[in-house]
Amino acid sequence: MTTFNLTEIQEQLNKASEKTPESGVSFNGKSLKLNSEADAEEVVKAIEQCQKLDYLDLEGNTLGPDAAKAVAKALEAKGSSLKRALWKDMFTGRMKTEIPLALEYLGTGLCAAQTRLVELDLSDNAFGPVGVKGLATLLSSSACFTLRELKLNNNGLGITGGKMLAKALLNCHENSSKENVGTAPLALRVFIAGRNRLENDGAAALAEVFTKLTTLEEISMPQNGIYHKGIAALAQALSVNPRLKILNLNDNTVGPEGARALAKSLPNLPDLEKLNLGDCLLKTRGASVLAEALANEGAHRNLMELNLSFNEIGAASIDAIVAAVADKQELTSLVLDGNVFGSKGRENLEGALIASQKLSVLGSLEENESESEGDSESGEETESEDSDDENKTSEVEKEDDQEISKIEKDKQNVTVQDFLKNPTAENLLRLQGDKIQLFLEHAKSQSVNGHESQKETYAEVLIRSIMKVSSLCASGYMDARIEAERVTDGLYMELFAYATKTDQVSQLNNVFLINLGLIKSEDKTAGRIDWNLEGCFKALEKISTKDYFLTETRNALKVFIELPIKTGKVRVDPFQNVKASLKKVLDQI
Known part of the structure; x- marks a missing residue:
């Protein structure tokens, strides 16, 4: 039959x-x-x-x-x-x-x-x-x-x-x-979920799904705040998805320990074509262990793109990286800029790639600007010495793992109150859970204890929170800036919906302008502005174009945005440029 x-x-x-x-x-x-x-x-x-x-x-x-x-x-x-x-x-x-x-x-x-x-x-x-x-x-x-x-x-x-x-x-x-019965279950091939702040727990939950599927060909999860524990869970799941061709974990904190977990899964991914681990804090040891896994004879013949940029990789890993790409005939892109090879290391790298006929695939080799040339070369010597001494290497690995564990512990301990007291980019990223909901719950809890009506107090607390979050929209740290923009958008949406529902638009506009420093508060006990208004104005360039942004608020903002902020006895406007940019956006709406 x-x-x-x-x-x-x-x-x-x-x-x-x-x-x-x-x-x-x-x-x-x-x-x-x-x-x-x-x-x-x-x-x-x-x-x-x-x-x-x-x-x-x-x-x-x-x-x-x-x-x-x-x-x-x-x-x-x-x-x-x-x-x-x-x-x-x-x-x-x-x-x-x-x-x-x-x-x-x-x-x-x-x-x-x-x-x-x-x-x-x-x-x-x-x-x-x-x-x-x-x-x-x-x-x-x-x-x-x-x-x-x-x-x-x-x-x-x-x-x-x-x-x-x-x-x-x-x-x-x-x-x-x-x-x-008898037919194949869900056979997902492409899963993309970048910029979602999934963190370790979210990544571990999805790893369980990947383990069940076994059919994935592309996994893209950049900018999710995943540390080595979450990476380890994902690595295990990757091992049972042998058809995987694209893996993008850019801008997560993989670290050396996460790199070791990924390296163990690489032999089970023979069809891998693109591997993006840029900005993952791999360090020299993490990059080396991954390169060694890629260098196995006959492995990953289809590899076309390898991104290890901005990982604080030193010159001690150069030989391993060159060996990893030497036999990859399909390779078209090797991205290593933003690391700390030093001038001598860069020369050695280029020479080794010339010898293996792979120089043409190398992108730019700009160093990480936060590291000086002297520091890079000093780090190179230290890591070379450590590689000759297994006991020293073991101690360094232990210290690195302890440092990552400390970061994770600190990250877990950050609360909304901690952030509002010290609204830094680092604290915003370390704040766990649904950040928008956490800020809303904080505003509600504060309003219960307020002396004024709950509605007014809730709006005031929420606006101050928005100002401190949106102040980071001028941050030079891209991950924090993106997260600040997302949270700011969500909080403004809730604020305007609340004001409309409770018929408090005029009160909202007044508090809003006060906290932007555009008008003075009649309340002499009101707190001073201790947040970066540049970021607040930058955020409004996007927020003011949203459908939920109230017309009344937009009109009030247009009127007062042209008035200079008074500092002391001299009328100056330190935010003239960013306000002018916002004014231009408002005029175009």
């Missing part, structure tokens, strides 16, 4: 269908504000008139629950062929209660149509853990049983959202296994 592999047949049919030109509906970048069902009529008609709806691209528009309900009804009738839901940047200006409801409506429509998605892209929707509730319903449904690409970049998931996402994907895997 002939047997058939239904999974292989389905894969072949999918590949055949991929060759057929796609048709679909795109409203990409139209900046439509769809609140009611009537607002969504244009989108609904386009869906209804589409002969074969392979994709629906709504990027750059904003969709409320009622509009989502109308689109969902259209999908019920026409969505059976839908393969790609391209829904990036689709909820700008929406309250946190609206987003999960909108996602649930869309998910219901897809399920009713018996849709089988291949790609779901919800990147750049800062819905946080609350939004994951609606997303979880969709991900656990039959519409996602055939999902191959899941893109959730810059969603503000946090640890809580990461855990909820992991649970939804595990449910999807289990449910897809039960739906048709």
Whole structure:
């Protein structure tokens, strides 16, 4: 009796269908504000008139629950062929209660149509853990049983959202296994979730999902605040995904210990093509152990890109790195700038690459500006001596691990109160959990003990918190600046929603202008401004263009932004340039 592999047949049919030109509906970048069902009529008609709806691209528009309900009804009738839901940047200006409801409506429509998605892209929707509730319903449904690409970049998931996402994907895997016995369960290939502050716990939860899948070909999780414990969990999961081609963990604190964990998983990834571990604090030892794993004879023949930039790597690792790339015939890019090789080390590196005919793949070799040339070469000698002495190396590793553990411990101990007392970039990044929710809870707790009405006090506390967070939007530390912008956006959205709901817009505007130093407070006991107003004004260049930013507040800001700040007896304006830039934005709205 002939047997058939239904999974292989389905894969072949999918590949055949991929060759057929796609048709679909795109409203990409139209900046439509769809609140009611009537607002969504244009989108609904386009869906209804589409002969074969392979994709629906709504990027750059904003969709409320009622509009989502109308689109969902259209999908019920026409969505059976839908393969790609391209829904990036689709909820700008929406309250946190609206987003999960909108996602649930869309998910219901897809399920009713018996849709089988291949790609779901919800990147750049800062819905946080609350939004994951609606997303979880969709991900656990039959519409996602055939999902191959899941893109959730810059969603503000946090640890809580990461855990909820992991649970939804595990449910999807289990449910897809039960739906048709004998067929393959969820076989995700691409998982993208950068800039989500998942941290160790969120990464560990997702690692459990990756272990179940075993089908991943691309994992991209940059800028997530993951330390070596989370990296170790991910490394274990990578080992059972042998088809992995792309791994991007840029700007996480991998460290030497995390590097050792990744090095153990590399032999199980024979198809690896791109490895991005830039800005991961690998140090010289971490880079060396990874390079040694890549240098195994016959390993990783398909490697095309290797990024080890900005990792405080010294010259002692040069031989190992050169050996790692020497036999990689497909290699087109080797990124090593931002390290501390020293001038002599750079010469040795270039010479070794010339000898192995690999100089052409090397990018720039700019040193880390925070390290002096003398320090680099001194570090080079110390590490060379340590490499000759196993006991010394062991002690150095122990000290490094203790230092990383101390950083993690300090990071766990930072509270909202700690940040508000000392609003530094480091403290903002070390603040764990859903940061937006933490600041809101702090404002509520402070307002309960206030002497004035709770509504007014809540707004005042929240605005001061916003000022201290947004002051970091002028930070030269990119990771902190990005996080400050995200949190500032979320807090302003909540503030304006609260002011509108409680009919306190005029009071809000007054407190807002006082805390920006644009008008004086009548309350002589009011605290002084001890935050960097430059960052606050920079943040407003983006925030003032948001749909949720109140017109009354924008008009008040336009009037007072031109007045110079008075310092002492002389009228000066230290923020003239940044205020002028904000004024230009306001005038264009």
